[in-house]
Amino acid sequence: GENVEQHPSTLSVQEGDSAVIKCTYSDSASNYFPWYKQELGKRPQLIIDIRSNVGEKKDQRIAVTLNKTAKHFSLHITETQPEDSAVYFCAASKESSASKIIFGSGTRLSIRP
Amino acid sequence: KAGVTQTPRYLIKTRGQQVTLSCSPISGHRSVSWYQQTPGQGLQFLFEYFSETQRNKGNFPGRFSGRQFSNSRSEMNVSTLELGDSALYLCASSLVGAEQYFGPGTRLTVT
Numbered sequence: 001g002e003n004v005e006q007h008p009s010t011l012s013v014q015e016g017d018s019a020v021i022k023c024t025y026s027d028s029a030s031n032y033f034p035w036y037k038q039e040l041g042k043r044p045q046l047i048i049d050i051r052s053n054v055g056e057k058k059d060q061r062i063a064v065t066l067n068k069t070a071k072h073f074s075l076h077i078t079e080t081q082p083e084d085s086a087v088y089f090c091a092a093s094k095e096s097s098a099s100k101i102i103f104g105s106g107t108r109l110s111i112r113p
Numbered sequence: 114k115a116g117v118t119q120t121p122r123y124l125i126k127t128r129g130q131q132v133t134l135s136c137s138p139i140s141g142h143r144s145v146s147w148y149q150q151t152p153g154q155g156l157q158f159l160f161e162y163f164s165e166t167q168r169n170k171g172n173f174p175g176r177f178s179g180r181q182f183s184n185s186r187s188e189m190n191v192s193t194l195e196l197g198d199s200a201l202y203l204c205a206s207s208l209v210g211a212e213q214y215f216g217p218g219t220r221l222t223v224t
Contacts, residue, residue, distance in 0.1 A: 034212065043203065043215040044156070089156060100146070100169035101213060105155040 002027040004092050006104025014112050019080055021107045023090035024072040030092040033066060033073045034101070039086045047088075048075070077109075085111045115140065117206050117216035125222045131192040134219045138185050138206030144168075145187040146213065147179060150201040159202075162187050191221075199223045 003026040013019045025033075034049035050057045050064045050073065057064050061080075066073040073092075077084055087108050093101040118137045126132050138145050146169075147159040158171035162181035181187045185206075191198055199222050205213035 036213075036215075043217050044213075045215070046212055049212065100158050100161055100171070102158065103148075103156040 002030060002092055002102040004090060004102050004104040006090050006107060008107060009105065010108045010110070012110045012112060013080055015080055015082060017080055019077045019084070019109055021075045021088055021090070021109070022072060023074070023092075023104050024070075025092040025102075026071070027092070027094070028068075028071060029094050032093050032101075033064070034091050035064060035075050036089045036091065036103075037086045038089065038106075044089060080111050082111050082113065085109060117204060117214050119202075119204055119216040119219050121219060122217065123220050123222075125224065126194050127224050128194055128196060130194050131190065132194060132221060134189045134191075134202055134204075134221075136187045136189070136204035136206075136216055138187070138204075139214055142206035142208055142214070143185050144207045145181060145185065146205045146207075147187070147189050148203045148205065149173075150203055150218070151199075156203070159189065194223045196223050 006023045031052035035047050036044040037047045038044040048059050048062050048064050050066050055066055061078045063076045087106045089106050090104040091101045120135045144163045146161040148156045150156050159173055160179050161169040165181045176192045179189045201218045201220050203215050203218045205215045207213050
């Protein structure tokens with residue numbers, strides 16, 4: 001079955017700097033890769049997703065890149081702000097067959113003022 | 114449109130008891146998935162229901178079970194509770210299993 005590995009487990013960056021979180025997946029048939037943000041005490045919320053027919057997607061300060069050959073995808077947050085502090089989860093699934101979504105273990109991002 | 118709701122929000126049980134958690138998905142969503150979240154363990158997939166059928170299952174013992182009703186509401190049951198079952202249980206609904214919309218979770222404490 002699918003396995004998703006996520007690194008790093010914790011990340012601390014200076015406010016205004018960029019943050020990068022990386023994930024690898026094992027099932028080459030996976031074609032849907034969402035990213036979720038979970039603030040302390042709150043539910044996970046989708047912040048951006050990418051499908052295998054594109055290599056990069058951007059939404060304001062957040063971007064995701066996908067390398068299908070290497071089976072890895074990354075989340076990039078630029079000009080980080082205090083409200084970016086949260087746990088971020090990557091995930092992978094085979095969307096067309098409605099298979100289960102497998103999540104990475106999460107990255108706790110802290111923004112230093 | 115109302116979001117995913119879960120009841121109860123908090124629950125305290127003792128070892129050996131059983132518990133039932135409830136999840137009401139977003140109107141129109143037919144897929145409901147359940148996850149267990151413990152500190153440092155991320156989101157562990159329990160199972161997914163679609164149109165009253167269990168479509169996917171994670172690697173949890175048979176003490177964990179679920180069902181889905183014709184209105185897409187889902188329940189999750191844990192029998193013979195163990196201390197290690199203490200966790201936040203999240204359900205998520207989606208249209209066809211892709212983008213997941215999470216509920217607020219039920220925090221279960223087993224003493």
